[in-house]
Amino acid sequence: MERFSAVLVALALMILVGAPAARATAMEKVGNYLLPVESGEIEGAGTAVPKKCDVVVVGGGCGGIYSGYRLLSGSTVIKPTVCTFEATNRVGGRIFSIRGLGKYADMTVDLGAYRYVDGRHTLVQGLVENLLKLKYVLYDPSSTTFRKIVDDKGDDLGFVTFVEELAKLSMSLGMKLFLNSPVTKVDRMPSTSSDTQYSVSVMGPGGKVMKVVAKHVIFNVPQRPLMRILQNSNLARITDWNPALDMPFPLMAAKMYLYYDDAWWVYMNRLNGTMNDPNTNNATTFNSSSLFITPPLRGRYHDGDWKCNADNSKCHGMLMYTYASDNGGTFSRGGQGLDISPYNGVVPRFYWNYAVNPDPSKPYVVLDMASNSGKNLIMAAHKKVVDYHIGINVPIPEPYASTYPSQAVVVVWDPQIHWTGGAWHSYKNGIFGSAVSTNYSDPRNAVPVASIKPFAGENIWVANEAFSAVQGWAEGSLIMAENVVTQMGAAAPTFISPERHACVLHPTYNYNATLCALSLNPLVQGVTRRSAAAAASSIALATLQASAKLASGRKLGTF
Numbered sequence: 001m002e003r004f005s006a007v008l009v010a011l012a013l014m015i016l017v018g019a020p021a022a023r024a025t026a027m028e029k030v031g032n033y034l035l036p037v038e039s040g041e042i043e044g045a046g047t048a049v050p051k052k053c054d055v056v057v058v059g060g061g062c063g064g065i066y067s068g069y070r071l072l073s074g075s076t077v078i079k080p081t082v083c084t085f086e087a088t089n090r091v092g093g094r095i096f097s098i099r100g101l102g103k104y105a106d107m108t109v110d111l112g113a114y115r116y117v118d119g120r121h122t123l124v125q126g127l128v129e130n131l132l133k134l135k136y137v138l139y140d141p142s143s144t145t146f147r148k149i150v151d152d153k154g155d156d157l158g159f160v161t162f163v164e165e166l167a168k169l170s171m172s173l174g175m176k177l178f179l180n181s182p183v184t185k186v187d188r189m190p191s192t193s194s195d196t197q198y199s200v201s202v203m204g205p206g207g208k209v210m211k212v213v214a215k216h217v218i219f220n221v222p223q224r225p226l227m228r229i230l231q232n233s234n235l236a237r238i239t240d241w242n243p244a245l246d247m248p249f250p251l252m253a254a255k256m257y258l259y260y261d262d263a264w265w266v267y268m269n270r271l272n273g274t275m276n277d278p279n280t281n282n283a284t285t286f287n288s289s290s291l292f293i294t295p296p297l298r299g300r301y302h303d304g305d306w307k308c309n310a311d312n313s314k315c316h317g318m319l320m321y322t323y324a325s326d327n328g329g330t331f332s333r334g335g336q337g338l339d340i341s342p343y344n345g346v347v348p349r350f351y352w353n354y355a356v357n358p359d360p361s362k363p364y365v366v367l368d369m370a371s372n373s374g375k376n377l378i379m380a381a382h383k384k385v386v387d388y389h390i391g392i393n394v395p396i397p398e399p400y401a402s403t404y405p406s407q408a409v410v411v412v413w414d415p416q417i418h419w420t421g422g423a424w425h426s427y428k429n430g431i432f433g434s435a436v437s438t439n440y441s442d443p444r445n446a447v448p449v450a451s452i453k454p455f456a457g458e459n460i461w462v463a464n465e466a467f468s469a470v471q472g473w474a475e476g477s478l479i480m481a482e483n484v485v486t487q488m489g490a491a492a493p494t495f496i497s498p499e500r501h502a503c504v505l506h507p508t509y510n511y512n513a514t515l516c517a518l519s520l521n522p523l524v525q526g527v528t529r530r531s532a533a534a535a536a537s538s539i540a541l542a543t544l545q546a547s548a549k550l551a552s553g554r555k556l557g558t559f
C-alpha cells in the first residue's frame with residue numbers, strides 16, 4: 001500500500017515536472033536493498049472474491065492474462081465470468097520490468113523477458129503491434145531478428161508493458177483480477193448437476209482462505225508451482241495427470257546491470273555486440289577458476305537502457321554486464337551457461353548469494369556502494385569492464401575508466417523463486433521444446449498437446465511456457481493459451497489473420513514454415529533517435545577528451 005502511493009506520488013511528480021530527467025528521486029531502502037518501482041501493479045484489481053466464476057485463471061503471467069482477454073473478446077457464446085488470481089503483487093510473472101532506476105530515476109530494466117522475434121512470435125507481435133499498438137524498435141541495432149517495446153521517444157518502456165496493457169483491456173471487458181491471491185488447491189466437487197464443478201481455494205490477505213466455485217480452471221503457472229497445487233488437490237486421486245506434466249525441468253538464468261552516470265559506451269559509439277570474459281568457452285583456457293571468483297562478464301552493449309540530455313552532451317545508462325543461463329542437457333543455449341565441464345551452469349550461480357531478496361518471491365536486488373557486498377561487487381565488475389576494454393585495445397577513456405558505477409541490479413531466476421520455479425524450462429530428455437506433434441510415443445513432441453488438458457475428462461487446462469512448444473519464450477505461453485481458449489470455444493482472434501492463426505493451433509501448427517515466419521509489420525520506427533543521440537555523444541567524447549587535457553574536471557553540463 002505504502003509503495004503503491006509512493007508510485008502515485010512519483011507519477012504525479014513526473015507529470016508536474018515534465019521531463020523525467022528533471023526528476024531525481026531517491027529510491028527507498030530496506031537494509032542493503034534499494035526498492036525500485038516494480039511493474040504490473042494494476043490499478044482496480046479486486047479484493048472482494050466472488051463465490052462463483054465460470055472460469056478461474058490461476059496466475060497473472062502473460063499466458064493467464066491472455067487467456068482472460070481471449071475468453072472475453074473472442075467468445076461466440078455468452079461471455080463467461082473470468083476471475084484471474086495472481087499470487088504476487090503484480091501481473092507479468094517472468095516478464096518483470098523495474099523502473100525508476102539510476103540517479104535520475106528514469107531507467108528501466110527487464111529482469112526477465114525483454115524482446116520478441118519478428119514474424120515467428122506471431123501472437124506476441126500481434127498483441128504488441130496490432131492490438132495494443134505499442135511502439136517498437138530493433139532490440140539490437142545490428143540484428144533484424146528481435147524487437148522490443150519503447151515509448152514515443154524510442155526509450156525503453158519495459159517488456160511487461162504489453163501484459164499491463166492487456167490486463168487493463170481484459171478488465172475493461174469484464175475480467176476480475178485479484179493480486180496477492182495465491183491459489184492453494186483445486187478440488188473437484190461431487191457432481192450435483194450435469195456441470196462438473198471445481199472448488200478453488202484462494203489465500204486472501206492475512207492468510208484467510210476463500211473458496212470459489214468454477215466450471216473451468218486454467219493453470220497459467222509453471223511446473224513447480226503447478227505441482228505444489230496439484231499435490232494439495234484431490235484431482236490426482238480421481239485420475240492421474242498425463243505424464244507430459246512431468247517432462248519439463250527448470251533452468252536457471254542470471255543478469256546483472258550496472259548504472260553509470262556517464263554512459264561511456266554510448267560516447268564510444270559501442271552500441272551493439274557483446275563483452276565476454278576472455279577464455280570463456282575455450283576448452284584449453286577455460287579451466288582457470290579465476291574466471292569465477294570475480295563476477296563473470298558476459299554482457300551486451302545494446303541491451304541496457306540509456307538516455308541523454310537535450311543536446312546529447314551527456315548520457316547516463318544501465319550497462320548489461322552479464323546475461324547467462326544454464327544449458328539444458330544436450331541443448332546448448334549458445335554457450336550462455338558455459339557448456340564446458342566442470343563449469344556448466346556456474347555463471348548464473350556466481351550471482352546467487354547476491355540476489356537474495358528479503359521477499360522470497362522476488363528474484364532480484366538493487367545494490368549501491370553503501371553496503372560492503374554491493375561495493376565489492378560493483379568495484380570488481382567495473383575493474384573487469386575496464387580490463388576487458390584494455391584487452392581488446394579499445395580502452396575506456398578517463399575520467400570514465402576511474403569512475404565507478406553507482407548501482408547494480410542483480411537477478412537470478414532459480415528454481416527456489418517460489419512462484420516461478422526457474423527462469424525457463426527444457427525437457428527431461430535434454431531437448432528444448434520446439435515441435436508440436438500428436439505422436440505420443442515421442443513424449444517430447446507430444447508434451448504441449450498432452451499437457452493442455454492433463455486430466456482425462458476434466459475441465460482443467462494448462463497454459464504455460466514450461467509445457468509449451470516454444471520453451472523460453474512468451475510466445476510458447478501464448479500459443480498454449482490460444483489452443484486452450486480455442487478448445488473452450490472462443491472465436492478466432494481479431495488481431496492476426498486466419499492464416500496466421502492456423503500457424504499456432506496445434507492441429508495445423510507451423511503448417512507453412514515460410515508463411516508462419518513472415519513479419520506482421522515493417523519496422524517503422526527504426527533506431528533513428530538513438531543513433532543520432534549516440535553520434536552526437538561520441539562527438540561530445542572527443543570534445544571532452546580534448547578539454548580534459550587542458551583542465552581537470554568535467555566540462556559537460558549537468559541535468
Ligand SMILES: Cc1cc2nc3c(=O)[nH]c(=O)nc-3n(C[C@H](O)[C@H](O)[C@H](O)COP(=O)(O)OP(=O)(O)OC[C@H]3O[C@@H](n4cnc5c(N)ncnc54)[C@H](O)[C@@H]3O)c2cc1C
Binds near residue numbers: 090422424463477
Ligand atoms: C531472464 C529471462 C529472459 C527471458 N527472455 C525472454 C525474451 O526475451 N522473450 C521472451 O519472449 N521470453 C523470454 N523469457 C521467457 C518468458 O519470460 C516466459 O516464457 C514467459 O514470461 C512465461 O509466461 P507464463 O505466463 O507462461 O508464466 P509466468 O510468467 O511464470 O506466469 C505465471 C504466473 O503465475 C503466478 N503463480 C504461480 N503460482 C501461483 C499460484 N499458486 N496462485 C496464483 N498465481 C500463481 C506467478 O506469480 C506468475 O505471475 C525470459 C525469461 C527469463 C527468466
Ligand SMILES: *[C@@H]1O[C@H](CO)[C@@H](O)[C@H](O)[C@H]1NC(C)=O
Binds near residue numbers: 142269272
Ligand atoms: C555494430 O558494432 C560494430 C562494432 O562496434 C560497428 O562497426 C557496427 O557499425 C555496429 N552496427 C550497428 C548497426 O550499429
Ligand SMILES: *[C@@H]1O[C@H](CO)[C@@H](O)[C@H](O)[C@H]1NC(C)=O
Binds near residue numbers: 284285
Ligand atoms: C583457446 O586458447 C588457446 C590458448 O590460449 C588458443 O591457442 C586458442 O586459439 C583458443 N581457442 C579459441 C577458439 O579461441
Ligand SMILES: *[C@@H]1O[C@H](CO)[C@@H](O)[C@H](O)[C@H]1NC(C)=O
Binds near residue numbers: 285
Ligand atoms: C584444462 O582442461 C583440459 C581438459 O580437462 C586439459 O586438457 C587441459 O590441459 C587443461 N588446461 C590447463 C591449462 O590446465
Ligand SMILES: *[C@@H]1O[C@H](CO)[C@@H](O)[C@H](O)[C@H]1NC(C)=O
Binds near residue numbers: 439441442
Ligand atoms: C513417433 O515417434 C516415435 C519416437 O520418436 C518414432 O519412432 C515414430 O516413427 C513416430 N511415428 C510417426 C508416425 O511419426
Ligand SMILES: *[C@@H]1O[C@H](CO)[C@@H](O)[C@H](O)[C@H]1NC(C)=O
Binds near residue numbers: 512513514515
Ligand atoms: C507458404 O506460404 C508462402 C508465403 O505466403 C507461399 O508463397 C507458399 O506458396 C506457401 N506454400 C505452400 C506449400 O502453400
